[in-house]
Amino acid sequence: MLFLSPALLWFLAAAAVPIAIHLINRRRHKTIQWAAMQFLLKASRESRGKKKLRHILILACRALGIAALALAAARPIVSGLIGWGGGSIDTVVLLLDRSASMEIKPGDGLEARRQIVIKKVRDAMNDLGAARLVLIDSASNKPQEIPSPDILPELSAAAATDTAADFPMLLSRAAEFLSDTPGRAEIWMASDLQSSNWHPGDERWSAARASIAALPQKPALRVLSLTGATAQNAALSLLGSRRSGDELLIDLEVLRSGEARGTASVPLTTHLNGTRTTETLTLPGQSLRFQKRVALPPGSETGHGWLSIPSDGNPRDNAAFFAFGPARPVKSIIVSPPGESADYLALAAAPPGFGSLSTSRVDPAMAASAITADLAAILWAAPLPTGPTADALQRFLASGGHVLFLPPGSASDAAFLDMKWSAPGEAPAGKFFILTDWNHDDGPLRDGIDGTPVAANRLKAIRRQMPVGDTAPLARWEDGEPAIARRIIDRGTAWFLGSSPDYAWSNLGDADVLLPAVQRILTAGAGRFDASYLASVGSDAARILPGETRTRLDDHGDPDPANSEYASGVFRLGDRLIALNHPPSEDAPEILSRESLDAVLDGTAYTLLDQAGQSNDPSLARDVWRAFLIAVLLFLIAEALLCLPKKETLNLKSEIQNQKSPSPISS
Amino acid sequence: MHSFIDNDLLSRLGSLPIESRVPMMGNVAGKHRSPHRGSSVEFAEYRKYVPGDDTRRLDWKAFARSDRFYIKEFEADTNLRAYFVVDASGSMKFAGKGESKIQYARRIAASLAYLLVNQGDAAGLSICTDKLRLEVPPSRRAAHLERFFSTLGKLEPSGETGLIPALHTIAEKIGQRAFVVILSDLFTDPALLGEALQHLRYRKHDISVFHLMDPLEIGFEFDRPHRFVDLEDGTALVAEPNLIADEYKTALREFLTKVRAKCNDASADYQLVTTDTPLEPLLRDFLTARLPKSKH
Numbered sequence: 001m002l003f004l005s006p007a008l009l010w011f012l013a014a015a016a017v018p019i020a021i022h023l024i025n026r027r028r029h030k031t032i033q034w035a036a037m038q039f040l041l042k043a044s045r046e047s048r049g050k051k052k053l054r055h056i057l058i059l060a061c062r063a064l065g066i067a068a069l070a071l072a073a074a075r076p077i078v079s080g081l082i083g084w085g086g087g088s089i090d091t092v093v094l095l096l097d098r099s100a101s102m103e104i105k106p107g108d109g110l111e112a113r114r115q116i117v118i119k120k121v122r123d124a125m126n127d128l129g130a131a132r133l134v135l136i137d138s139a140s141n142k143p144q145e146i147p148s149p150d151i152l153p154e155l156s157a158a159a160a161t162d163t164a165a166d167f168p169m170l171l172s173r174a175a176e177f178l179s180d181t182p183g184r185a186e187i188w189m190a191s192d193l194q195s196s197n198w199h200p201g202d203e204r205w206s207a208a209r210a211s212i213a214a215l216p217q218k219p220a221l222r223v224l225s226l227t228g229a230t231a232q233n234a235a236l237s238l239l240g241s242r243r244s245g246d247e248l249l250i251d252l253e254v255l256r257s258g259e260a261r262g263t264a265s266v267p268l269t270t271h272l273n274g275t276r277t278t279e280t281l282t283l284p285g286q287s288l289r290f291q292k293r294v295a296l297p298p299g300s301e302t303g304h305g306w307l308s309i310p311s312d313g314n315p316r317d318n319a320a321f322f323a324f325g326p327a328r329p330v331k332s333i334i335v336s337p338p339g340e341s342a343d344y345l346a347l348a349a350a351p352p353g354f355g356s357l358s359t360s361r362v363d364p365a366m367a368a369s370a371i372t373a374d375l376a377a378i379l380w381a382a383p384l385p386t387g388p389t390a391d392a393l394q395r396f397l398a399s400g401g402h403v404l405f406l407p408p409g410s411a412s413d414a415a416f417l418d419m420k421w422s423a424p425g426e427a428p429a430g431k432f433f434i435l436t437d438w439n440h441d442d443g444p445l446r447d448g449i450d451g452t453p454v455a456a457n458r459l460k461a462i463r464r465q466m467p468v469g470d471t472a473p474l475a476r477w478e479d480g481e482p483a484i485a486r487r488i489i490d491r492g493t494a495w496f497l498g499s500s501p502d503y504a505w506s507n508l509g510d511a512d513v514l515l516p517a518v519q520r521i522l523t524a525g526a527g528r529f530d531a532s533y534l535a536s537v538g539s540d541a542a543r544i545l546p547g548e549t550r551t552r553l554d555d556h557g558d559p560d561p562a563n564s565e566y567a568s569g570v571f572r573l574g575d576r577l578i579a580l581n582h583p584p585s586e587d588a589p590e591i592l593s594r595e596s597l598d599a600v601l602d603g604t605a606y607t608l609l610d611q612a613g614q615s616n617d618p619s620l621a622r623d624v625w626r627a628f629l630i631a632v633l634l635f636l637i638a639e640a641l642l643c644l645p646k647k648e649t650l651n652l653k654s655e656i657q658n659q660k661s662p663s664p665i666s667s
Numbered sequence: 668m669h670s671f672i673d674n675d676l677l678s679r680l681g682s683l684p685i686e687s688r689v690p691m692m693g694n695v696a697g698k699h700r701s702p703h704r705g706s707s708v709e710f711a712e713y714r715k716y717v718p719g720d721d722t723r724r725l726d727w728k729a730f731a732r733s734d735r736f737y738i739k740e741f742e743a744d745t746n747l748r749a750y751f752v753v754d755a756s757g758s759m760k761f762a763g764k765g766e767s768k769i770q771y772a773r774r775i776a777a778s779l780a781y782l783l784v785n786q787g788d789a790a791g792l793s794i795c796t797d798k799l800r801l802e803v804p805p806s807r808r809a810a811h812l813e814r815f816f817s818t819l820g821k822l823e824p825s826g827e828t829g830l831i832p833a834l835h836t837i838a839e840k841i842g843q844r845a846f847v848v849i850l851s852d853l854f855t856d857p858a859l860l861g862e863a864l865q866h867l868r869y870r871k872h873d874i875s876v877f878h879l880m881d882p883l884e885i886g887f888e889f890d891r892p893h894r895f896v897d898l899e900d901g902t903a904l905v906a907e908p909n910l911i912a913d914e915y916k917t918a919l920r921e922f923l924t925k926v927r928a929k930c931n932d933a934s935a936d937y938q939l940v941t942t943d944t945p946l947e948p949l950l951r952d953f954l955t956a957r958l959p960k961s962k963h
Binding site: 036047 | 758854
């Protein structure tokens with residue numbers, strides 16, 4: 001609560017007047033000679049408890065009535081946004097979440113959450129009077145002084161974007177800014193608390209908190225939570241795309257808002273080279289992941305387009321843009337001595353009939369020269385490389401390539417990136433090593449895009465070797481030992497599979513596991529060739545390089561030139577063709593829990609203002625002097641009621657008169 | 668002339684006799700019924716002649732009719748002796764906004780004594796504090812009234828009440844039936860008061876109780892804290908009257924109910940009187956209520 005006329009708060013001292021009068025009256029008693037002392041003594045003994053409480057309540061009502069009057073005169077402004085404090089605020093730093101998810105509307109016909117909260121902030125700032133407003137928006141992450149709160153709704157720095165937000169960074173930037181700003185400051189964090197924007201597990205939070213704590217005058221933190229009910233919405237996300245010959249394979253996801261129930265039909269429109277085709281998607285639940293095959297015009301080298309669903313609760317998540325370049329073959333090599341294992345790997349890497357896939361076996365001794373940048377992936381079924389071969393492989397990984405390591409078959413001390421193979425182990429006679437636990441959402445054994453699981457439980461191994469070193473297991477044998485592990489190296493990934501497609505080792509050759517795993521690794525490895533055509537808004541790839549200019553190629557929607565840097569669409573950046581989409585994480589429905597919010601803002605004594613994004617509450621701060629006047633009235637009424645004498649008291653005289661009845665003798 | 672005597676009031680009340688509610692045993696003839704047979708004109712009963720009876724009282728007409736000797740008996744009329752018991756304890760000195768209780772008691776006692784003597788009855792006075800202090804024996808002489816009034820006028824209330832022992836003393840001391848008028852605020856134990864009244868009743872006295880209360884004692888209306896000092900023993904108490912008014916009135920109500928019940932048990936004529944009550948209607952109602960029903 002803030003007071004627009006804090007000087008009048010001195011009148012709060014007047015609340016002590018009734019108590020002082022009471023105490024003075026008690027001392028200024030009058031002496032009277034009294035006859036009916038026996039009743040007085042008895043009454044004095046019995047007059048405890050309720051009477052005393054009643055008298056205290058009367059005094060409290062009088063004191064509170066005066067206090068409420070003084071508070072009303074001081075013109076209080078109240079809300080969860082503005083805390084208690086008589087002093088004025090010098091600076092307000094507004095951390096504005098401009099992510100795509102902030103464009104959702106709380107209800108049909110209403111404005112987006114971002115627009116609602118901006119107007120509320122504007123009104124609150126006008127109530128605060130002379131406070132300075134500094135905006136740090138989640139798109140630019142740069143502080144910007146706002147000369148007048150009234151221009152906030154029209155400011156391009158507060159307009160809608162298709163970016164994600166990074167709140168640990170925003171808070172650090174706020175602390176950075178306030179370190180040079182004297183006076184009493186507050187940080188208002190306006191956000192829909194989307195978990196992906198707050199990064200609750202991020203270690204940068206501790207640094208941000210430390211920066212806040214280190215400020216000479218600790219600012220108050222207010223979180224304007226923009227959660228709550230929303231209008232019906234379906235979000236279209238592009239998860240990835242790759243060209244396969246004359247087809248573009250686009251992985252898509254449609255996510256309906258949390259309140260949606262039952263099956264729904266959503267028309268999906270494809271725009272490509274000026275032509276438009278529409279098909280109907282049937283959403284059996286809240287989400288649907290599917291692969292859309294877009295037939296490309298024969299002989300086309302490059303192109304772009306977009307897919308869209310009808311406009312709904314959030315207009316920023318209804319289009320997915322794509323661009324593509326010339327088709328290129330998916331090449332791989334198998335570094336292995338000749339044998340059954342190499343044969344099965346070759347079949348898995350380039351099954352017959354898939355002309356775009358090619359592979360060749362390379363002898364381990366010749367591997368260094370065979371490792372080239374145009375390879376999608378390398379299947380390494382040999383002892384771990386050392387020397388120049390290891391250096392070449394490491395460069396391949398750093399550039400975004402994928403390498404699948406399979407057991408060399410014998411114990412070896414050779415190490416690559418501090419990784420080793422354990423000594424081979426054999427299953428007890430008549431038993432197998434089987435997979436019981438694997439990651440269904442990530443890695444080469446993840447479920448299919450339609451949810452179909454890989455039949456990894458059919459894998460039976462009699463021999464195995466386990467990767468030793470710092471890896472993240474994605475599948476485990478029944479005894480808990482890692483079967484498939486991953487090690488991220490710069491932009492690439494090294495995969496470790498604990499058995500070989502050899503009849504003396506396992507039934508990996510049956511293709512239930514090997515084929516999908518190898519194909520997914522190849523696809524991931526080849527993805528880096530198509531990745532240059534696709535990026536998320538706000539990512540490094542979406543930034544223009546020196547000398548480049550940004551030109552928008554698509555004609556979707558009504559682009560805002562001032563915010564083209566933060567908008568999705570198909571762009572030409574210099575010579576680059578790139579489709580920019582809102583980050584898929586913006587469609588994730590996970591909201592930061594109160595516990596997580598407490599954890600990330602631990603020690604900041606923040607205030608949470610719930611439902612700040614709801615439109616039925618027009619203001620974040622309200623002038624509440626009327627409420628205090630009503631309180632004065634209520635206190636006075638309560639005091640009057642408490643002072644009312646009881647009926648018995650009023651009737652005692654008449655009762656005594658009635659006692660003058662005729663004598664018992666005469667009657 | 669005493670301040671508590673209102674000649675106009677007495678002249679207006681002079682037409683109303685003071686009647687006893689029980690037969691009196693006076694020593695001279697008077698206008699009140701006696702338990703004995705006497706020589707009044709009012710027939711009482713016939714009884715058989717027994718040797719020794721005065722033959723002058725034989726009813727010869729009855730003998731002529733029945734050939735038997737009957738004695739015709741008549742009611743005896745005698746005078747009334749009244750004892751005014753005035754409580755002179757310190758509490759009777761209390762005066763709220765009007766006159767004190769003792770002054771009001773003086774006016775009642777003086778007025779009734781005048782009327783009694785005026786109709787040929789005797790009036791006596793007992794003044795009690797924590798011990799029976801003054802006593803004016805009953806007399807029906809007009810000159811006696813001056814002593815009665817003078818004693819009342821000199822009366823100065825002080826100390827604790829001695830009403831209960833005084834009533835017991837009077838009950839024992841008065842040999843014959845009498846009219847006992849008690850004027851007090853009765854600030855004593857109602858149980859003990861009841862016993863004293865029963866004692867008087869046992870002695871077949873006609874009891875009237877004027878329970879005197881000040882309006883302030885009943886209303887208990889104060890606008891500020893007060894230091895209350897007991898008129899009898901000097902005990903002091905600082906209190907906020909508004910806070911304890913309900914409890915005070917509850918205690919007072921309980922006390923009045925008990926006192927009234929004790930008076931009723933002893934067949935006493937109980938009058939609860941506040942000192943702001945005009946005296947004439949009070950006494951007129953009192954005297955009228957005591958008249959036999961045939962005289963109403």
